[in-house]
Amino acid sequence: MSPDQIVTHDIVLEGCRPEPLAHYLKALAVLRLVAEQADPAAHGAWQNDRFVLRSTLDREALVRFFLHDYEPTPIVSPWNGGSGFFPKDNKEGPNAISAGAARRFGTLRTGLHACRTVLEELELTDKPDKKDKPRLLEACRARLPDESLSWLDASLVLSESGPRFPPLLGTGGNDGRLDFGNNFMKRLVGLFDADTGEPNANALALLDHALFAVPTSALEKAPVGQFLPGTAGGANATAGFDGDAQVNPWDFVLAFEGAALFAAAVARRLDAGTSALSYPFTVRPVGAGHRSAAQADESTGRDEMWLPVWDRFATAGELRAVFAEGRATVGRRPARSATDVARALGTLGVDRGLTEFIRYGFQRRNGLAYLAVPLQRIRNRDLTAMRLLDEIDSWLERFRSAARGKLAPASVSRVARALDDAIFRYADRGGRQERTAMFLALGDAEVALVRSLRWTEDAYLRPMPGLSSRWLAEAGDGSAEFRLAVSLASLDGKAGRVRTQLEPVVGDRFPRWNEKSGPGAVWAAGDAAGCLTALFQRRLLAEDNYADRATAPARLDDIARFIEGDMEDGLFLRWLRACVLVRSPGPAPAPALTDPVPIPPLYALLKPCFAAAPVLDADVPTVPGIVRLAAAGRADAASRLAARRLRGSGLLAAIDSVRASLAHTRRTAAALLFPLTPMQVERLAARVLRPHTEGEPL
Numbered sequence: 001m002s003p004d005q006i007v008t009h010d011i012v013l014e015g016c017r018p019e020p021l022a023h024y025l026k027a028l029a030v031l032r033l034v035a036e037q038a039d040p041a042a043h044g045a046w047q048n049d050r051f052v053l054r055s056t057l058d059r060e061a062l063v064r065f066f067l068h069d070y071e072p073t074p075i076v077s078p079w080n081g082g083s084g085f086f087p088k089d090n091k092e093g094p095n096a097i098s099a100g101a102a103r104r105f106g107t108l109r110t111g112l113h114a115c116r117t118v119l120e121e122l123e124l125t126d127k128p129d130k131k132d133k134p135r136l137l138e139a140c141r142a143r144l145p146d147e148s149l150s151w152l153d154a155s156l157v158l159s160e161s162g163p164r165f166p167p168l169l170g171t172g173g174n175d176g177r178l179d180f181g182n183n184f185m186k187r188l189v190g191l192f193d194a195d196t197g198e199p200n201a202n203a204l205a206l207l208d209h210a211l212f213a214v215p216t217s218a219l220e221k222a223p224v225g226q227f228l229p230g231t232a233g234g235a236n237a238t239a240g241f242d243g244d245a246q247v248n249p250w251d252f253v254l255a256f257e258g259a260a261l262f263a264a265a266v267a268r269r270l271d272a273g274t275s276a277l278s279y280p281f282t283v284r285p286v287g288a289g290h291r292s293a294a295q296a297d298e299s300t301g302r303d304e305m306w307l308p309v310w311d312r313f314a315t316a317g318e319l320r321a322v323f324a325e326g327r328a329t330v331g332r333r334p335a336r337s338a339t340d341v342a343r344a345l346g347t348l349g350v351d352r353g354l355t356e357f358i359r360y361g362f363q364r365r366n367g368l369a370y371l372a373v374p375l376q377r378i379r380n381r382d383l384t385a386m387r388l389l390d391e392i393d394s395w396l397e398r399f400r401s402a403a404r405g406k407l408a409p410a411s412v413s414r415v416a417r418a419l420d421d422a423i424f425r426y427a428d429r430g431g432r433q434e435r436t437a438m439f440l441a442l443g444d445a446e447v448a449l450v451r452s453l454r455w456t457e458d459a460y461l462r463p464m465p466g467l468s469s470r471w472l473a474e475a476g477d478g479s480a481e482f483r484l485a486v487s488l489a490s491l492d493g494k495a496g497r498v499r500t501q502l503e504p505v506v507g508d509r510f511p512r513w514n515e516k517s518g519p520g521a522v523w524a525a526g527d528a529a530g531c532l533t534a535l536f537q538r539r540l541l542a543e544d545n546y547a548d549r550a551t552a553p554a555r556l557d558d559i560a561r562f563i564e565g566d567m568e569d570g571l572f573l574r575w576l577r578a579c580v581l582v583r584s585p586g587p588a589p590a591p592a593l594t595d596p597v598p599i600p601p602l603y604a605l606l607k608p609c610f611a612a613a614p615v616l617d618a619d620v621p622t623v624p625g626i627v628r629l630a631a632a633g634r635a636d637a638a639s640r641l642a643a644r645r646l647r648g649s650g651l652l653a654a655i656d657s658v659r660a661s662l663a664h665t666r667r668t669a670a671a672l673l674f675p676l677t678p679m680q681v682e683r684l685a686a687r688v689l690r691p692h693t694e695g696e697p698l
Helices: 021-037 059-069 092-099 103-121 132-143 146-155 180-191 203-212 249-259 296-300 316-325 338-346 384-403 410-429 432-451 453-458 470-475 480-489 528-540 556-564 569-579 601-610 624-631 635-648 662-671 678-688
Strands: 009-013 043-047 050-055 157-159 162-164 265-269 274-278 304-309 356-364 370-379
Touching: 009 059, 021 043, 021 050, 021 059, 021 249, 021 316, 059 203, 092 103, 092 180, 103 132, 103 146, 103 180, 132 146, 132 157, 132 162, 146 249, 180 249, 203 249, 304 338, 338 356, 338 370, 338 384, 338 410, 370 410, 384 410, 384 432, 384 470, 410 432, 432 453, 432 470, 432 569, 480 556, 480 569, 528 569, 528 624, 528 662, 556 601, 556 662, 556 678, 601 624, 601 635, 601 662, 601 678, 624 635, 624 662, 635 662
Parallel strands: none
Antiparallel strands: 009 050, 043 050, 157 162, 265 274, 304 356, 356 370
16 A cells, blocks of 8 residues: 555544643653554644654554553663662552563563662662662663663662752652652553553543543552642542542553653753763753742742644654754753753743643642642744843842742742743733833842842842843833833933932942942932932932933823822832833834823923023023922922022023922922923923023023
């Protein structure tokens, strides 16, 4: 029959879904075993959260294959206590298979015999201790049949410092006292006759349940380990106070057949000179990004795994290559933490063709037991703004590491977790609102470092490097609060960048802490008006005459809203903290030509006294006393002093004084810091100045 005449079938496996972990591994097992033992051209893909097998086998042939032709992988773990090779172990499964004659168990019998031979040669009659285990593992690596090496490589890896254990298979193929290899064989002899290899009475019903989710009452009371948390039993597991584990033996068997597809390795970090365990899509855990997140899971849990989902049909060989080479990358380095993976997904730093990732955490629950908990699902898509974090990648990694230290202030730990949450939300949803939250979280992180400066310096943390202006375009929300913050961040002059007044730093692109800066440089607590007024007065001290320049002038209607209190001060301050981190903000959109909100007279009178350029060809010297009076709420005195200053410069004010409330006056003093263009200042002056009459004294 020619290739064009080969008939293939798409079999939807309702019992193989991405969650829980056992069902995901079960799907991998079906594809691998069918491809290796029945149909080399078999393909598989995820569609509508079900695994679909494309094969020359139809549904009946697939069932027949597993019942009559499937030959189990030799999954054996002689390095574990309870593995069935030592006097006190339960040997029901290994002994039955060794004594039987079933052809399907031939490779497994060979593996058992090789293990016993190695143990005899090494004279090991009991569970190996720490001294004996490395040489036993080396002997197993050299002597076990090739079919057993996939299980050994998936269970552990030998390194210079001793064996290392990936999280998928516990601590070398066991979960506490539950040895996976021994229980794998026990489940097999429950499904098949060890002498004939024929399926037992319940094998068909259990297989239909495992593959096609057909209901059955034949589930067994047996341990299931970390792979099926929902059926593990224990307190509140049923209608009563306690419940037994209920497991389908096929689920247990196929889960470990699927796990054999993974392979561990050791990757040497040349920069650190140490070896790190490398395992497909496995990284350090992060207690953020999902509803049940807790920082304690980072210290008590094992590493996380991000398991891929693909919707294009792939062969077992292609899938094996994905797991062998699939490494998430952030910029030019491999991802080390769950946050790094979220960033990598947003920048397509993983193998193409993977549509989604399921984040699994191996967390301590139900006493000391570990459970594989599905934490979240994130689609793999291009998120441009995620690349912006590459600008501060080294700083971000050091900050996150220090913030999780035992001596880290609670405030720093909180903002570090909030930043992780923001990164995860953006990876998950990808909207502008999520980009905004990520940008604001960076500003919060910098403020937390400033407020705990002694710890920050002891932890060898530098200020955040200056950000590019792309952050403003990608993460700005277009609000009045954002626009005003950008205008302040764009200020420059003799006093330097605004960031140097808000925090004790010097430098722009790669700033450093300024030990000579006084406490006035630390971001002050309080309302927006008080903060801006203090900042303005600090900048006035740096020069004889006010000459600030800005690349992003403010809009007059935004300033009017600020003075009237028609905006969220807390949000404005957060925007300011974030925007000052940008090296060269602006230019902003052109100022509005019309002002929907009337400009308050007090501001119109005071602002021309603090213009960065001549007002109507008149140079108006700076009088800091005007700011001090307005900041104290003395509108009448501040306006009179401003009118006299203008008159002394040859400009006649149409009003000599303005009365205003305390709050209005204080916010007006703060608003004087917002930069304007010369044209905007002249428009203000036109509202409060009158022509000079010939002979009228100035």
